[in-house]
Amino acid sequence: MFLMKEFSEQTGFSIDTLRYYEKIGLLKPDRNEHGYRIYSKRDLEWVAFIKKLKATQMPLAKIIEYSELRSAGEGTLTQRKALLIEHQEKMQKELAIIIDGQTAIANKIKFYEEMEKEQ
Numbered sequence: 001m002f003l004m005k006e007f008s009e010q011t012g013f014s015i016d017t018l019r020y021y022e023k024i025g026l027l028k029p030d031r032n033e034h035g036y037r038i039y040s041k042r043d044l045e046w047v048a049f050i051k052k053l054k055a056t057q058m059p060l061a062k063i064i065e066y067s068e069l070r071s072a073g074e075g076t077l078t079q080r081k082a083l084l085i086e087h088q089e090k091m092q093k094e095l096a097i098i099i100d101g102q103t104a105i106a107n108k109i110k111f112y113e114e115m116e117k118e119q
Contacts, residue, residue, distance in 0.1 A: 004029075007039040011047045024060075026050060026067050057094075058087050 007029075008015050021027040022037075027047070029037040053063050066083050069076040 002039040002044070004037045004039070007037075007043070010044055011051075013047065021050075024064060025071075026064060028071070053087075056087065056091055062087065 002010060004015055004018060008018055011018075013021070018027060018037075022029065027039075027043065029039050029043060032038050050063060053066070054060075062083065066080060069080045069083070
């Protein structure tokens with residue numbers, strides 16, 4: 001179990017971000033007898049997944065949608081899976097664009113290197 005400061009240090013998210021995530025429903029920490037937020041290992045794993053979604057450019061609105069489905073329980077597995085598949089397909093399209101661009105740039109660099117050798 002972690003108090004907010006410890007949880008912030010563990011996750012790399014600021015306390016303000018954690019409070020914001022709680023306000024928008026992404027996090028739902030328990031409270032101890034003094035009213036302090038208490039985060040669990042499961043919360044830590046959830047935040048790690050949120051970070052992965054953010055790193056892959058999933059919009060916050062979609063992360064919230066996923067979170068709401070997650071909170072609704074096992075009856076939403078199909079919807080959660082569909083949301084992730086949709087995001088994965090978007091990522092695959094973006095990755096293909098990046099790979100195509102990288103190939104074009106590598107070819108241009110090779111072209112310039114060959115021209116430099118000829119000079």
